[in-house]
Amino acid sequence: xxxxxxxxxxFHTGAWVVATIITILAFWLNFLTKRxxxxxxxxxxxxxxxxAHICAIVGTIGVILAGLTGLLxxxxxxxxxxxxxxxxxxxxxxxxxxxxxxxTWSIVALQCYAFAxxxxxxxxxxxxxxxxxxxxxxxxxxxxAMALGSVFLVMVVAAGGIYAHGESIIENTFLRGxxxxxxxxxxxxIALLGGLLALTLFLISFWPExxxxxxxx
Amino acid sequence: MQIKxxxxxxxxxxxxxxxxGYQHPISNEQSIAxxxxxxxxIQNQPTIDYEVLYENNTxxxxxxxxxxxxERVTSWVVSEFGIFGMMQLYRDQRYINGLFTFTExxxxxxxxxxxxxxxxxxxxxxxxxxxxxxxRYPIAYNGDIWFEGQEIPHSDLVNDISYERLxxxxxxxxxxxxxxxxxxxxxxxxxxxSGSTHLLLFASAASHAAERESIVILISNDTLPxxxxxSPALTSFHEENVEDTVTTIFFVSIFLGSLLGTIILFDKRxxxx
Numbered sequence: 001x002x003x004x005x006x007x008x009x010x011f012h013t014g015a016w017v018v019a020t021i022i023t024i025l026a027f028w029l030n031f032l033t034k035r036x037x038x039x040x041x042x043x044x045x046x047x048x049x050x051x052a053h054i055c056a057i058v059g060t061i062g063v064i065l066a067g068l069t070g071l072l073x074x075x076x077x078x079x080x081x082x083x084x085x086x087x088x089x090x091x092x093x094x095x096x097x098x099x100x101x102x103x104t105w106s107i108v109a110l111q112c113y114a115f116a117x118x119x120x121x122x123x124x125x126x127x128x129x130x131x132x133x134x135x136x137x138x139x140x141x142x143x144x145a146m147a148l149g150s151v152f153l154v155m156v157v158a159a160g161g162i163y164a165h166g167e168s169i170i171e172n173t174f175l176r177g178x179x180x181x182x183x184x185x186x187x188x189x190i191a192l193l194g195g196l197l198a199l200t201l202f203l204i205s206f207w208p209e210x211x212x213x214x215x216x217x
Numbered sequence: 218m219q220i221k222x223x224x225x226x227x228x229x230x231x232x233x234x235x236x237x238g239y240q241h242p243i244s245n246e247q248s249i250a251x252x253x254x255x256x257x258x259i260q261n262q263p264t265i266d267y268e269v270l271y272e273n274n275t276x277x278x279x280x281x282x283x284x285x286x287x288e289r290v291t292s293w294v295v296s297e298f299g300i301f302g303m304m305q306l307y308r309d310q311r312y313i314n315g316l317f318t319f320t321e322x323x324x325x326x327x328x329x330x331x332x333x334x335x336x337x338x339x340x341x342x343x344x345x346x347x348x349x350x351x352x353r354y355p356i357a358y359n360g361d362i363w364f365e366g367q368e369i370p371h372s373d374l375v376n377d378i379s380y381e382r383l384x385x386x387x388x389x390x391x392x393x394x395x396x397x398x399x400x401x402x403x404x405x406x407x408x409x410x411s412g413s414t415h416l417l418l419f420a421s422a423a424s425h426a427a428e429r430e431s432i433v434i435l436i437s438n439d440t441l442p443x444x445x446x447x448s449p450a451l452t453s454f455h456e457e458n459v460e461d462t463v464t465t466i467f468f469v470s471i472f473l474g475s476l477l478g479t480i481i482l483f484d485k486r487x488x489x490x
Contacts, residue, residue, distance in 0.1 A: 095458075100459075104462040104466065107466050112469075119477065122477075122481060141476070162300075
């Protein structure tokens with residue numbers, strides 16, 4: 001199974017990073033349009049949102065497949081596996097700090113996506129409303145949840161790089177603070193991401209939307 | 218409206234169940250200390266970190282494969298040897314046998330051996346074993362060495378160590394053996410007599426800072442167990458990682474679940490419009 005985990009991670013990481021970038025773009029275009037800085041149609045925002053939605057579905061399936069192949073890889077199990085193989089994969093992973101980190105933060109990333117998905121389902125399925133028609137705070141939390149999930153997934157892939165090759169290109173970026181080998185620098189990353197969220201919420205609080213009829217589309 | 222009410226109640230019930238159902242992973246068991254928590258300085262009676270047990274069977278060097286006996290020998294986690302870092306030792310009638318496991322791309326791994334609790338890093342006249350080549354100095358070490366302070370370590374005139382370097386995936390391994398008693402005074406060799414205790418200080422090309430953890434080993438007469446169900450060092454690592462993982466996932470669930478519940482509650486009361 002060793003050969004399957006490495007390509008499997010590319011799909012979900014790529015899909016989720018694209019979904020996050022598109023969502024951030026949609027959030028800011030929508031934000032600025034509702035304040036009359038840009039003029040983008042609701043249809044365009046919906047197209048972006050739909051693309052992100054499809055990428056997210058591909059990403060979710062990919063994460064689950066990559067998690068399975070990863071556990072089987074470390075268990076040395078065949079493609080036709082049993083629950084015992086998965087359990088052995090979990091046990092073996094927990095014996096190694098780096099693999100335990102990968103398991104933990106993969107699940108946390110999925111939790112972030114599940115949260116964003118929960119918000120989306122609530123508004124679109126139960127209320128039949130667009131997520132980008134909601135209060136900007138809701139949109140910001142939705143976007144941030146996806147962004148955080150993607151950051152965690154990228155970190156998990158980077159930890160995989162360190163496990164397999166002893167190093168990762170992420171070690172040269174500010175995000176390295178999330179890697180277990182640079183734990184002492186984690187405050188910088190948390191401060192930066194937290195600061196960005198705080199700045200967004202600050203902007204939302206003090207910059208009200210233009211009246212609906214005045215918005216140019 | 219009814220659906221929304223049910224949704225809010227459902228979320229709150231899930232959060233409540235998660236709180237009530239959560240149990241501390243090892244709360245009902247005896248807490249196991251990490252190996253790194255047993256540190257020197259030691260008192261008059263040294264704390265034994267690792268027992269070198271007896272088995273009337275020497276490993277084969279030169280067959281280029283890992284001996285099956287290592288499945289029965291307790292592992293000690295050595296962080297200086299990288300993410301796979303591990304040491305295993307046992308003794309037979311004549312030899313002390315060892316297996317160092319490390320990340321394959323580390324150029325050299327080694328250990329400094331001393332008798333006293335105040336062993337200094339590269340202490341003048343102390344014994345050691347180094348395997349591999351230093352990228353800084355073009356010197357290859359084949360095991361037996363001694364230290365002359367901060368100078369480049371000297372290889373012993375008589376190399377009492379036989380070893381083979383093995384690889385499995387990203388793991389490198391050194392399987393070696395040395396006579397328990399060498400009587401090699403020129404090589405400053407430590408003599409591993411039954412019941413004696415020794416201090417080990419690990420280093421590798423990846424990690425050889427002056428401040429490192431050291432461990433005390435005992436040359437024991439007790440025999441190896443027939444089967445090692447789980448190594449204490451690995452077990453404690455395992456327990457700690459499981460605890461960390463479960464705790465992290467639990468608190469993230471609570472946080473995100475509460476946030477989702479709050480948003481739905483605010484939305485229901487039209488506070489975010």
